[in-house]
Amino acid sequence: MKTRLDGMGALVTGGARGIGAAIAEALTANGARVAVADIDGAGAAAMAARLEGGIGCAMDVRETADVQRAVAATLSAFGRIDILVNNAGVNTLAYRVDIDAFPESEWHRITGVDLDGVYQVSRHVVPQMRAQGGGRIVNIASVVGLVPLRLQSAFAAAKAGVINLTKAMALELGPAGIRVNGIAPGSVLTEVTRQLFYAEDGSFHAKVARLMQHIPLGRPGTPQEIANAALFLASDDSACVHGHILTVDGGWTAGFML
Numbered sequence: 484m485k486t487r488l489d490g491m492g493a494l495v496t497g498g499a500r501g502i503g504a505a506i507a508e509a510l511t512a513n514g515a516r517v518a519v520a521d522i523d524g525a526g527a528a529a530m531a532a533r534l535e536g537g538i539g540c541a542m543d544v545r546e547t548a549d550v551q552r553a554v555a556a557t558l559s560a561f562g563r564i565d566i567l568v569n570n571a572g573v574n575t576l577a578y579r580v581d582i583d584a585f586p587e588s589e590w591h592r593i594t595g596v597d598l599d600g601v602y603q604v605s606r607h608v609v610p611q612m613r614a615q616g617g618g619r620i621v622n623i624a625s626v627v628g629l630v631p632l633r634l635q636s637a638f639a640a641a642k643a644g645v646i647n648l649t650k651a652m653a654l655e656l657g658p659a660g661i662r663v664n665g666i667a668p669g670s671v672l673t674e675v676t677r678q679l680f681y682a683e684d685g686s687f688h689a690k691v692a693r694l695m696q697h698i699p700l701g702r703p704g705t706p707q708e709i710a711n712a713a714l715f716l717a718s719d720d721s722a723c724v725h726g727h728i729l730t731v732d733g734g735w736t737a738g739f740m741l
Contacts, residue, residue: 484509484711484714484715485513486513486714486715486718486719486720487513487514487718487719488510488514488515488565488566488717488718489514489515490514491514491515491516491563491565491566492515492516492518492557492558492560492561492562492563492564492565492566493507493510493515493516493517493518493564493565493566493567493568493717494517494518494520494553494557494564494566494567494568494604494608495507495510495517495518495519495520495568495570496520496521496542496544496568496569496570496571496600496604497520497521497522497544497570497571497572498517498520498521498527498530498568498570499519499523499527499529499530500521500526500530500673500674501671501673501674501675502570502623502671502673502706502709502710503519503521503568503570503571504519504530504706505705505706505707505709505710506568506570506709506710506713507519507530507531507534507537508533508534509707509710509711509713509714510566510568510713510714510717511534511535511536511537513714513718515565515566515717516535516536516537516560516561517531517534517536517537517538518531518537518538518539518540518553518556518557518560518561519531519534519537519538519539519540520539520540520542520544520553520571521539521540521541521542521571522541522542522543522544522571523541524539524540524541527539527540527541527542538556538557538560540552540553540556540557541553544571544596544599544600544601544603544604545596545599545600545603547603547607550603550604550607551607554604554607554608554611558611563611563615564608564611564612564618565612565615565617565618565619566618566619566620566621566717567604567605567608567612567618567619567620567621568620568621568623568713568717569600569601569604569605569620569621569622569623569645570623571596571600571604572596572597572600572623572625573592573593573596573597574593574635574638575589575593575635575637575638577589579634579635580634581634582636585636585637589637590636590637593637593638593641594637594640594641594644597638597641597642597644598640598641598642598644598648601622601645601648602648605620605652608620609656612656612659612660612661613659613661616660617659617660617662618660618661618662619661619662619663619664619716619717619718620652620656620661620662620663620664621664621665621666621713621716621717622645622648622649622652622663622664622665622666623645623665623666623668623709623713624642624645624649624666624667624728625638625642625645625667625668626667626668626669626730626732626735626736627639627642628641628642628643628644628645628646628667629643629646629667629728629730629736630735630736631643642667646665646667646728649663649664649665649726649728650726650728653725653726654726657725657726662716662721662722662724662725663725663726664716664721664724664725664727664728664729665727665728665729666709666712666713666716666728666729666730666731667728667729667730667731667732667736668704668709668732669698669703669704669730669731669732669733669735669736670694670698670703670704670732670733670735671703671704671705671706671708671709672703672704672705672706673706676703696740697735697739697740698732698733698734698735698740699733699734699735699737699740700733700734701733703733704731704732704733708731709731712729712731715729716729
């Protein structure tokens with residue numbers, strides 16, 4: 484996908500690898516200058532080095548001081564933040580258990596990154612967008628926030644929160660010229676999911692066939708396909724799209740496959 488983002492400054496959280504890295508590359512390829520923020524500071528720096536005009540920032544989205552430093556670094560480098568992509572997220576593999584057995588510490592870790600992190604980063608970027616007369620925010624949610632999966636209560640709750648937070652932000656920020664939308668990916672073939680699900684010795688390889696039965700297109704998405712959706716929502720091509728959650732899931736949430 485090609486569009487024009489010339490002169491725009493962008494901040495992508497969780498941008499060191501996977502979906503975040505694909506989004507950072509897509510924004511750069513279309514003219515934006517991108518700050519890659521990630522809890523893995525070395526990974527963020529390495530990713531930024533691959534981007535023309537990019538910068539890397541070490542940032543834990545749960546830590547106010549980290550967020551403030553990353554926002555300040557982005558503004559120092561680019562002078563403005565036109566695009567914010569709240570992509571940083573985690574889930575759990577160690578605790579796929581019923582809610583009464585789900586550790587409190589793990590609940591707070593997941594909701595702290597996946598939901599509270601969106602709030603933390605947004606509240607520090609929005610004043611700059613207001614001051615410059617507008618901006619675009621893209622929040623990465625999940626189909627699990629629309630249709631919960633078993634044994635993932637914290638992730639389902641956090642991503643459902645991101646979906647309604649996106650809509651609430653749209654109501655509040657639209658009058659300031661700040662468009663806010665979300666993306667709900669389904670199964671995406673990142674390096675992590677490749678190793679867990681699709682490698683012959685992957686921990687969840689036995690579940691792949693059943694998973695594909697629930698996806699009408701019969702395959703997982705790719706990071707580039709999520710990046711294309713983010714690029715659309717960050718561009719003027721979606722000028723009247725606001726408060727929308729775009730599912731990119733191969734039809735997973737369209738209905739039950741018998």
